[in-house]
Amino acid sequence: MIDQFINFVIRPPRAEYNPDQYLWERDFMLAGRSYKRQDLEIRNARGHVLQCSHYMPSPFPEDTPLPCVVYCHGNSGCRADANEAAVILLPSNITLFTLDFSGSGLSDGDYVSLGWHEKDDLKVVVSYLRGNKQTSRIGLWGRSMGAVTSLLYGAEDPSIAGMVLDSAFSDLFDLMLELVDVYKIRLPKFTVKMAVQYMRRVIQKKAKFDIMDLNCLKSLLYEIITGLRCASTDAASSSSAPPSILTAKPVDELLSEAVPIASKENSAVNEDEPSSFQDKLSGLSEECCSYTSSNRESWGRCSSLGGSDEESSADCAAADRNRQTTFNALATPVRSKHKSLELPKEEKKKKKAAAGGKKTKHEKLEKLEALSKRLRLCIMRRVKHQRHLSS
Secondary structure, three states: OHHHHHHHOOOOOOOOOOHHHOHHHHEEEEEEEEEEEEEEEEEEOOEEEEEEEEEEEOOOOOOOOEEEEEOOOOOOOOHHHHHHHHHHHHHOOEEEEOOOOOOOOOOOOOOOOOOOHHHHHHHHHHHHHHHHOOOOEEEEEEEEHHHHHHHHHHOOOOOOOEEEEOOOEEEEEHHHHHHHHHHHOOOOOOHHHHHHHHHHHHHHHOOOOOOHHHHHHHHHHHHHHHHHHHHHHOOOOOOOOOOOOOOOHHHHHHHHHHHHHHHHHHHHHHHHHHHHHHHHHHHHHHHHHHHHHHHHHHHHHHHHOOOOOHHHHHHHHHHHHHHHHHHHHHOOOHHHHHHHHHHHHHHHHHHHHHHHHHHHHHHHHHHHHHHHHHHHHHHHHHHHHHHHHHO
């Protein structure tokens, strides 16, 4: 049972096919235009030979490089899966490059790695296309394992023009636990985790990769953080040169380095807040002072027109009192204001309760009067009805 799961990960059914039967012909027509298939072999960093095909117009336009899309197949697929993509891309003047990853199709290799080693195969293909003068921009189209491969490589190479991702997984370990639930394998969770750890050791020996490292989200976070750090240190970088792979650091360390920076920024903001609040208070006090001074001027003018000096001095004293009350209001903290506001609320509630008691008695009397009126009306209607019947 566990061996089947291991083979499901690193040795799914391998596609064996004849290129002349399952691929487009070497010279073919599509939408009224002629195209050709160019087969080639590329050797990856591990020494495996990759079988590739490049679909392009025939004849190729001179001195006009065209964009190219690299199709990345799934875990049990091959380059024949790109036949449908050719129907979409070639009429739009976009060439198509497809390959058999290491361990898939007709290429060398015994095992697949669900994107871990395949990203190195994709790197070799992209470097070949960059050296080809007939290619302008490069895009990626991946499905399943090919989508994960595109994500892992695209995180390292920001010069990729675009990506089409179909059915990618974010974390292989979580995917394996979900598959246990999907196929309704009745086992306790701790036994499933023990089995996954055993599979991890076996896969590490056979396929030379760790399933815990296949986490697209973690790799993307790593590249984003390292990119931000490099952008702060190296402002100018050449866009024509291929991006260099940075020195690897665990994502947990980078996140732990980023957290204190954020906390420092927050503390700096918090330190700035009281000063800004004090500035606001000072601004308000200045406004109040200007307001009281303007009132004084106006009051002085009125006194000069016909008022006495005693009245003007009384007005100035009142203005000073208002000014002091404004300063006291601004100087009182928010909590004391809330407390001062809470006391009148309680008094208001008591008053409402007392008033509510009086209203309830009045309402009872009104209800009794209304009931008595209704009874009278009912009795009068019955008497009239009996008189009418007797007549």
